[in-house]
């Protein structure tokens with residue numbers, strides 16, 4: 463890949479004008495801090511709302527013609543964006559179809575995940591209530607196999623329609639995703655999930671509603687609601703024995719003294735040692751430095767290596783050295 467020019471030297475407005483009107487709504491040099499829940503990140507060249515497959519294909523054509531890097535974005539709730547921004551196209555998935563087929567729903571990947579849970583429960587379709595309160599889109603949840611309370615979204619997937627990097631559409635089954643803990647083959651494949659079918663159950667809606675209420679209350683107790691964050695920064699550690707439970711990264715971090723740590727505007731959340739909050743004006747460097755200290759503390763105390771769950775977004779080839 464050619465080394466991209468710095469954002470300031472490209473005429474992003476001119477590039478935006480080359481897009482057909484049908485692909486409208488493009489944001490020029492929109493700060494990633496406005497599109498991510500951590501509220502950090504410099505300007506992205508073009509942020510392209512993808513409401514249908516045609517728009518997605520046009521954006522990919524532009525990136526191909528102009529040899530621009532591109533990336534995918536949902537709700538921005540699992541991303542740390544670099545302060546220097548992203549010199550390329552951000553495909554912001556906003557597909558919003560909704561159709562019920564017996565006990566399954568076919569939905570656009572741009573649906574807000576929690577709003578989808580509310581809607582399916584309203585229709586008497588249960589299964590997703592475990593995930594109540596997870597921010598972001600259903601497409602982002604699928605790609606990261608989002609989960610909590612012992613369940614993961616991957617277990618509900620029947621099929622997904624994706625757009626490949628070469629502009630072709632494909633229908634994938636769960637086996638193509640190769641789901642594992644907070645991971646799927648699509649994290650790094652570059653496929654854009656546009657639509658998916660989730661297999662649900664016509665179950666006890668009252669019990670599911672109760673489960674939702676309990677999970678939301680639990681989240682309100684444990685997670686930051688006022689301060690920007692991206693949820694758990696590190697993945698839980700693999701079990702010691704096959705079939706055992708994952709070990710909580712938060713507990714290890716707490717025992718290693720992480721709750722007292724802070725770098726610039728980034729701090730470890732007072733009620734959960736695995737969450738980094740932006741206390742105001744934090745830079746991506748602040749977060750990277752803090753995360754490095756947290757990792758080092760766990761390595762020193764427990765000889766364990768934590769792996770990041772939050773995805774770092776920077777222009778390909780740009781340095782991620784926080785120094």
Ligand SMILES: Cc1cc2nc3c(=O)[nH]c(=O)nc-3n(C[C@H](O)[C@H](O)[C@H](O)COP(=O)(O)OP(=O)(O)OC[C@H]3O[C@@H](n4cnc5c(N)ncnc54)[C@H](O)[C@@H]3O)c2cc1C
Pocket residue numbers: 499533534535536537538539540541555571572596597598599600601602603604605606607608609610644648649653654655656685686691692693694773
């Ligand atoms: C307060 C808080 C609590 C959280 N709790 C949980 C939790 O309990 N469990 C959990 O698993 N996560 C949790 N998270 C993390 C986050 O909400 C989830 O990972 C969420 O599913 C990410 O979805 P998103 O749409 O925001 O994805 P984004 O952050 O936009 O993107 C994440 C990754 O997915 C890719 N992507 C996004 N959309 C698509 C698409 N349509 N097609 C292809 N690739 C795509 C992006 O390129 C990126 O690599 C929490 C976050 C916060 C802020």
